[in-house]
Amino acid sequence: MSEETSNTQDQAQDQTKAPEGGRIDPAFFTCVNEYLELTNRQAKQQGLKRISMASLYAASRFNAHVYMANAGARVVAVDLPGFGASPRPDRPPKLSEMVDLIAALLDAEDMAPAVLVGNCMGTNIASTIARRSPESVTAILAVNPLTEASFGGGKIGFLHRMERVAGPPTRALRSLSRKIRPPKPVGSASLRFQLGDKGAALGLHHDPELVACQVRADQLPALVDVLDDMEAYGDLDREGVPAEVPVWIVWGEQNRVLSRRRAAHLADVMHAERVEVLDGTGHLPMLEDPDAVTGLIEDLVEQTATARPEPRS
Numbered sequence: 001m002s003e004e005t006s007n008t009q010d011q012a013q014d015q016t017k018a019p020e021g022g023r024i025d026p027a028f029f030t031c032v033n034e035y036l037e038l039t040n041r042q043a044k045q046q047g048l049k050r051i052s053m054a055s056l057y058a059a060s061r062f063n064a065h066v067y068m069a070n071a072g073a074r075v076v077a078v079d080l081p082g083f084g085a086s087p088r089p090d091r092p093p094k095l096s097e098m099v100d101l102i103a104a105l106l107d108a109e110d111m112a113p114a115v116l117v118g119n120c121m122g123t124n125i126a127s128t129i130a131r132r133s134p135e136s137v138t139a140i141l142a143v144n145p146l147t148e149a150s151f152g153g154g155k156i157g158f159l160h161r162m163e164r165v166a167g168p169p170t171r172a173l174r175s176l177s178r179k180i181r182p183p184k185p186v187g188s189a190s191l192r193f194q195l196g197d198k199g200a201a202l203g204l205h206h207d208p209e210l211v212a213c214q215v216r217a218d219q220l221p222a223l224v225d226v227l228d229d230m231e232a233y234g235d236l237d238r239e240g241v242p243a244e245v246p247v248w249i250v251w252g253e254q255n256r257v258l259s260r261r262r263a264a265h266l267a268d269v270m271h272a273e274r275v276e277v278l279d280g281t282g283h284l285p286m287l288e289d290p291d292a293v294t295g296l297i298e299d300l301v302e303q304t305a306t307a308r309p310e311p312r313s
Contacts, residue, residue: 073301074111078102080121082222084213092225095121095232099128103136112136115301119143119286120258121226127236127270130245139246139304141297144258144283145266146226148234153262154255155193160230174228178221187214196254196282198289210287240269248274248300250293252281 080098082088093101102125106112115138116126123142130137144150152160163170182190191205191214204210213219226233241247249272251260260277267275276296281288 073115076105076109076111078105080125080222082218082225088218088222088225092221092228094229095124095128099125099132102126103129103132106136113138115139115141115297115304117141117143117297120146120283121233124233124236127241127247130241131239134242134245137245139248139300140241140270141248141250141300142266142270142272143250143285143293144252144255145236145249145263145270146233146258147237147263147266148230149237149265150258150260150263151230151233153259154257156257157259159227174224177224180220181217182215182220184211184215187211190214194257194283196252196280196285196288198280199282199284199287202288204284204287237263237265237269240266241271243271245271246300246304247272248276248296250276250278250285250296252283252285252288253277253279254282257283 079086081093081101098121106114106129112133113136116129118124118126118140120143123140123145124147126137126140126142127145130140148160151157188205188211191207191210192200195204199205247270249267249270266272278285278289278292281292286293
């Protein structure tokens with residue numbers, strides 16, 4: 001531990017008086033010191049800049065959790081089949097089946113009506129749930145909505161369009177892709193493609209955990225599964241979201257995966273009350289600018305809690 005950090009801790013421990021005159025529980029400083037020791041150990045392995053940004057990101061996520069908890073809300077994060085910690089099923093899941101899964105979770109955990117926050121395909125899932133049963137959705141924060149139009153207009157939209165002009169070769173290529181596990185340099189390059197200037201400046205494409213996620217055995221096959229079902233994602237282009245469900249749309253300004261221009265119609269068909277563009281972010285704004293995304297979640301929850309006092313999560 002550095003001398004500067006030690007001095008900071010000593011100063012903190014001397015200030016045991018709360019502003020109102022009450023004493024702060026000494027366990028508070030024990031917690032602070034343990035946290036600092038952990039970050040210093042990790043900084044020696046990962047570098048100061050990376051750990052500093054990781055700490056900010058973690059703090060933002062935890063603050064959002066605390067905010068929701070204080071508001072009486074329950075926060076549930078879901079790894080869809082094939083993504084995160086969820087294994088990919090033997091049969092590629094369709095969009096409709098993933099909607100069934102989330103709807104069943106809301107019902108089983110008695111969480112409806114809920115504020116649904118989704119990035120990319122998560123936005124389409126949330127919107128489909130709202131069309132099926134608008135009474136189960138308090139509001140939607142739609143971050144970088146994945147639709148057939150938004151993907152088709154993006155930099156890799158040709159991966160969807162090529163099936164129309166060369167069906168058999170495209171299907172053969174996708175089948176082969178499901179058997180490939182990309183090496184770490186490819187995973188890092190894939191991350192960089194998804195990031196805007198803010199994410200690149202943070203070095204997120206070199207983050208070991210994020211790269212490890214990109215090179216998981218199930219990751220590429222799961223993405224190919226979404227490509228195969230892309231037409232189903234076009235329902236949002238045409239059908240939108242019921243007008244009674246509040247929707248805020250958020251775009252990463254520098255998103256190369258999806259085209260904001262080609263998806264401009266979503267503001268109308270989703271009856272969006274607000275459209276935000278986050279400067280310097282790409283396809284992963286919750287990592288690139290977590291404070292901005294957290295702030296939007298907090299604002300939406302607060303607004304809908306006032307307008308509709310029943311939300312459970």
